[in-house]
Amino acid sequence: MDVVSDAISAVRIGRPSSHRARVAGTWCSRLPAYDGAGFHVVLEGSCWLLPDSGSAVSLGTGDVVLLPHGAGHVLADAPADRHAVERAVPFERWLDGHGLRMATSAPPADAPGATELLCGKYRLDRSHTHPLMTELPDVIHLPNRIGRYPELRAAIDLLGCEIGAARPGTGVVVPGLLDLLLVYMVRAWMADGTADGSAGWPAALNDPVVAEALRVLHEDPALPWSNDRLAAQVGVSRATLARRFTALVGRPPMAYLGWWRVTRAAAMLRDTQEPLDTIARRVGYSSPYALSHAFSRLLGTTPGRYRTRTSQ
Known part of the structure; x- marks a missing residue:
């Protein structure tokens, strides 16, 4: 047994979910706060994450962002003012194609300014959250840098190939890859914390x-x-x-x-x-x-x- 695996296993319940979407033009979608953890991966293009509390985060191709406490936030093509954020399309409508368009009705692959996202959620039981998980910040941004987080990058590549593809075994492969992705995101945060001399759990496990x-x-x-x-x-x-x-x-x-x-x-x-x-x-x-x-x-x-x- 290891502490990181145990910390995640202690709170994770059910099966994770994920979606892949491709959009272009002007768009803005809201994800309300929820009792779990969420993540976004920018597979192509760029966008902005606007948390309900905190500063906006610019995301480029290959960037990963983890919201371990389920903080409410908005995804948009550009920084948005308060009124634009208030008009953001609910995420479920986005996925249904009523607000923003999904891959099946999305712009062609060569559409200028297109952004492709991989979004997912983990269900968590917070009645006894491990302190390692409690210590995670509301938003963890893991920029795409050459040579950084190789396991995370590999999991993202595999997920990108599997999600949306009707292949034999996908129903088993995708949940397993999503579980790996959560571990790799937490690992990456801890590695960064150890490198910059942070106290708390990165220091404890080092x-x-x-x-x-x-x-x-x-x-x-x-x-x-x-x-x-x-x-x-x-x-x-x-x-x-x-x-x-x-x-x-x-x-x-x-x-x-x-x-x-x-x-x-x-x-x-x-x-x-x-x-x-x-x-x-x-x-x-x-x-x-x-x-x-x-x-x-x-x-x-x-x-x-x-x-x-x-x-x-």
Whole structure:
């Protein structure tokens, strides 16, 4: 197990969705805020992303933008004033062809000024978002630069070939590629954060002591961990571990472990039919009662109510 995979898996639910569109001329489309994460890739041409809060972002061919908290925003051919933004066509109408035109009725490939976009959404359960995901900014812009983010570029190329093509297996390939794309976008943000010396999770996963402590806690949260045992596992004193871990992760090691155990339990309640006593043992609690107490304290609901709500 690794922290980035776990952070994404803990909150991602359902299947991601994606659309490919080609437009030209003057256009402006609104995407309201939603309970998930969204992304846009400019396959050809250029456009502007105008977030409801924050500065406009100019996007060129090959640029990727991730909105990890589902912030409302507008896509447009050019920077727009307030009145133009208010008249923006709802995104669903754009995709239906009532506002802007999709690929099937779009301008020809050689139309001047045409822009082609790959847009997608991920459904997320934010009741127990991993702090790594919480730390992500509202808008992550990953410009297209030669030699940067090779895995991300490869995933984009593959998605561009698959989406909109009636090929055998596309229904399996596209969701898998979209999952890869989310991982690569988060990786790219972390790599940039490490390169510019940012604190927080990029620094935590680049610190050998903290990264190793996180790795072993994620790998087997059911072990009877203690501060002494974890410090011995990573080869430092208890005081050193507590200081470095708390400074970079934002909470002491055992507090993080308790939160992670409940988060793993929530994912199992949502995604499996395992009985509560089995889930309790697998995440490190001696009884269903002990898990229920921790679950209610951290998430504000009981395991049974959580399972019922997330299964609807």
